[in-house]
Ligand code: NZQ
């Protein structure tokens with residue numbers, strides 16, 4: 001293991017009816033609230049009215065910013081920053097999926113910063129401890145944004161989708177009521193499932209030695225997702241399946257399995273580059289890219305892919321090499337994702353080879369990305385080509 005520090009300040013409020021905790025939580029941060037939400041699902045499901053009711057009960061002054069895009073855009077972040085400054089707001093309530101939550105984090109960090117907020121995302125200017133406090137009501141199990149300090153923002157004009165991380169933008173509290181995820185349609189539910197599993201993979205395929213507990217925790221999350229997902233996608237209003245998936249999503253990316261290990265994240269960088277150029281759903285992109293990434297790394301280091309096959313997909317290792325087991329593990333993963341309705345090729349989204357160069361360039365943060373097996377420009381290009 002590597003030495004590490006762990007601090008996660010987010011208070012989780014999990015379970016049926018937790019929305020009423022808003023009254024208790026918000027006043028500690030002030031009553032002038034920016035209510036941030038997405039493209040309309042919240043109004044359709046009736047959640048909007050319930051949130052407004054809670055805010056009225058504490059006498060909050062509410063300024064709204066709806067229409068946050070899936071793959072949230074820098075332009076919307078800037079609108080939010082202006083609204084907070086113009087109206088002297090002191091708290092952001094983000095209601096939605098990862099996109100709304102990520103947008104809230106960038107707004108929060110952008111308010112006390114004198115320059116262009118894009119500097120914080122792209123140039124890694126540090127977010128200030130004066131970032132605006134955030135609370136969230138999560139409506140989709142996927143990103144883990146409800147209990148981490150990550151924010152992923154798209155600068156559509158520049159075809160850049162980049163992330164930043166800061167301890168100062170962790171949500172102060174996050175409300176997770178499984179019932180609020182009932183209305184997530186089947187396709188978005190599947191994308192969320194793929195994203196959750198992918199987050200485990202990015203940490204499971206680490207470049208450190210001797211981290212058996214972190215790996216076992218990752219495997220437990222994966223096995224629980226695999227057990228629950230097929231039942232959930234055929235029974236979207238089932239409270240217990242939604243509940244299990246919601247908790248899986250949070251634990252997959254709240255720092256738990258990253259303790260003491262050098263994590264990978266190359267596949268996420270590649271997916272962010274694909275969606276920066278083609279605006280596809282994040283989980284859909286990962287379902288296509290992850291098996292191709294695994295094939296690539298298994299050619300050099302098959303052992304962890306083999307371990308995944310044995311411990312998560314119950315492959316029988318008797319008489320097989322790691323290379324054979326790795327190939328079977330990848331086949332099992334693709335079979336599983338296909339069975340729940342995930343895409344398998346970039347051409348499923350109408351993407352051809354025209355923009356491979358741009359996507360390759362956008363995926364590279366430095367000369368190499370990833371840690372389990374560092375990838376060069378040429379490797380990324382190859383993975384993208386194999387994904388077409
Ligand atoms: O915008 P609305 O109308 O709300 O509809 C959304 C959106 O169309 C809909 N939805 C959300 N909750 C719903 C619902 N529809 C019906 N009922 C509900 N209860 O689902 C669609 C997708 O929402 P979005 O928030 O975009 O999905 P997700 O949570 O998967 O977030 C994806 C974004 O998060 C980033 C991704 O790159 C992408 O930009 N990520 C953030 C991470 C983080 N902060 O740690 C890590 C991830 O790896 C990821 O990169």
Ligand code: ZN
Nearest residue numbers: 143195198282
């Ligand atoms: Zn992800």
